Amino acid sequence: MMINILLLSVAILTLGGISGALLKNSGRQGTFWGMAVCITGTVLSIIPAINILWTGRTISHQLAWSIPFGSFFIAVDPLSALFIIIISFVCAICAAFGVGYLKDYEGHKNMGVTWCFYNLLFASMLLVVMARNGVLFIMAWEGMSLSSFFLVMFEHEKQEVRQAGWTYMIAAHFGAGCLIALFVLLAGSDINLDFDRMAWPSSPFTAGVLFILALLGFGAKAGFIPLHVWLPEAHPAAPSHVSAVMSGVMIKTGIYGLLRVIPMLGPPELWWGYTLLIIGATSGILGVLFALPQHDLKRLLAYHSIENIGIICLGLGLWLIGTVTQHPFIAVLGLTGGLLHVCNHSIFKSLLFLGAGIVKHATHTLDIDRLGGLQKLMPKTALLFLVGAISICGIPPFNGFVSEFLIYLGGYNFISDTAASGHVIAAGIIVIISLALIGGLAATCFTKVFGIIFLGAPRSENAAKANEASPGMWFPMAILAFFCVAIGVSAPFCIRLVLPAVRSLHHLPAADLNAGFLPLLSPITLVSGVLFGFIIAVTLIRRRLISRQTVETGLTWDCGYVAPDARMQYTASSFAQPVIDMFRHILRTQRHFQMEEIDFPRQARFSTHTFDLFRNCLFEPLFRLSDTVAVWLHRLQQGRNQLYILYIALTVLVLLVLTGR
């Protein structure tokens, strides 16, 4: 029954989406059709998913479908259900936002087609987390990559958008290639790609190879460094509500894939856990480090997605290491922290991307240094963006803190276990130091983002003319912001939604889990309550004190200077400069400075660019090499059919000689 409703939801999204693209006059109509399809799909998928998560059961279903090696085998366990809830929730919220956001493009863009790909992306993501057959999984995975590719290409008339689209396409297919290899090798000689019929790999070596293939395949989607290069290109290119879906949920399907495949590889090994831990630490630290010098808000947010994927990986690393070294409680802490961070990140990251969309909508620019003072012009957006900014920095009492707290606790538990071996203690300290560094850097980055964009005085005319967004745009953000606060303050309750998914990966009695997490998380609620109490008390005291006094307004103190100008303010670049300078060997920020060579120069220009280290130093040489090889191979390709026939004949001859021996 439940699975049928889910299938119905996928069918409605697919067929409804496609039929929307066929609408003849696709302005408003296309939008409303697409929106209606999306909401129907959400309602039909989220209800059964909640039911499955609540009851903790697994339901599976097989449809008659014949394709070589494939079968339409789908199943939903609590892990899939958790991801279905996240996907549906974020897709619906972002669709509601998209209605307002896309209004500007109506008339010169075909809305029906855009919404068609949006709904197809939604449907294929649902199918990815439900599929239990390799062929079906790869097909859904491809559908997801392709539909998001077309969404990224929304403004295809721009050169940089096309470039971003191709980068994404290459990365997605590199990942898909690894996944095909993974599933073929997993199936072995049996050639049955149903997940539940796949046997564990025969040797630890094969299992290790498969693990690495899974890391590459799913990592390319999730954005593990150095496979992240497509993220900072594709996210800024896509419309904001699409970036929100891609960053909020689509990259999480990579994490889902890892969680689904790792148990299929047999008993985990210690080095798997370490690999994940190291990937987590590098992606986390480098992600936020590269976010810091960015000038484009959406590019900056894209790098933060890499950072958060890193944090999730730290949790998963703890899970594997804890499992191998017989520390079940720490394993569960890591896994729960990681899964909760998946939920949290999908909420606050889509919130921030939607906020960026509103900023773009209102000011027509995303250059942080050209904005400023938006808090006064659009107070609602500013407040909601602030909630997202505090959450992503992992500051209590918001949701980001709760998941980071659990991962920290995993690390500290490893360290405080006096019987633990050296490896485990090293893992603990890696987790603690990387999380602390990530936290500090993220706070620097988001004080910069919020402070420069929303506070101070407007730095350009566009920013000065901004208007508050329509309720249709800020209300979806308000829902997300509500969950940021709600999960933060009611952590002991909210964790119960994640625990069934944890249990489907790590078998522990439900009662034990609930009993274990309650004393861990209830103090957070308590202390947050105390903090709120103090805030209310101090506010009341202040109000009483100030009511007897005079309150005036004046100019900002600038050492006696009385004509301050918006251009005198500190900029985002100058705010981040000391930190960028500390890490200059990694970031390699390029500075360009121009000034007239005269005694009293009237104007000067200064700009900085931080290119992606891995793009410039790893992938560009690699692709240039492949280009050289391709040009060299060109000699074989003369364009004459006779020659090609000769090649075929020669090949057949060589094969005959080889096999005839």
Next chain:
Amino acid sequence: MNPLFHILSWFSALILSPLLVGVINRTKAFYGGRKGQPLLQAYYDLFKLLHKGAVYSQTTSWIFRAAPIISLSVALTALLLIPVMGYRSVLSFRGDIIFLAYILGLMRFVIVLAALDTGSAFEGMGASREMQLSLLAEPIFLTCLAVLAAGTGQLDLSGMIKSLWSTSTSQTNAAVLLITGALIIVLLTENARIPVDDPTTHLELTMIHEVMILDYGGIDLAFIEYASALKLWTFSALLIGIAFPFRAGSPHIDLIIGIGGIFLIAVMIGIIESTMARLRLLRLPQMMIAAAALSLTAFIWVIK
């Protein structure tokens, strides 16, 4: 633990923390051969500020007004998390160390935003430096606490400090010595003291914390100054609990010893400020790296 002890320790912090500033200034005056300002000067200042109105910059928004409130509330909450001399704090739980570090992060976050809210280049400069230094201080602080976790097998501050000195070995003693050094650097950084920051200078270009609050006056400034005093108390109480090995066994006597120790730290800060110059800004990361090396050495020592 009896409630009387908690009430006493909390209220002594609330009442005595501005005195720390007086003690530091008196120590510096003593070193400089001056008579110095009255010991209670900080109280007079707070009293005066609380009876003044406010002048807000036109550029600022509600964030500028909310920052002092949140900052003071965080300081009051942090005080409840700190155990005095290893006696269980009011809000003690597994992982309170992480909560403490991050809630102080909230305090920093709002003050930095308030500084940026004024749109002043000076305050932006201070905010930028504050974030730079704190991002280095935070990993050091959490590593120091990891050393304690490894040495004692506990995950809450109260348990750590309690069992640190009840089950002390030469191994943990050496580690404590090392992290005391690192924690002093963290304390000086977080509380904007020399050699990291100069709380007395009026040259905006050299300051970090003081320049961020340049536009505050009246009640708001009083809140911020008081919150800073409470933060100094919090860090000092933590440091004395870790570094001071002797316990009388009776909570109330230990409380008095602890408060005495906190004032000793104030004297120590005064001595450091009198005998050292402020470091150049570019040198500060090097000092923090030294502290990081100390804490990591302590960690390797304690897990050996």
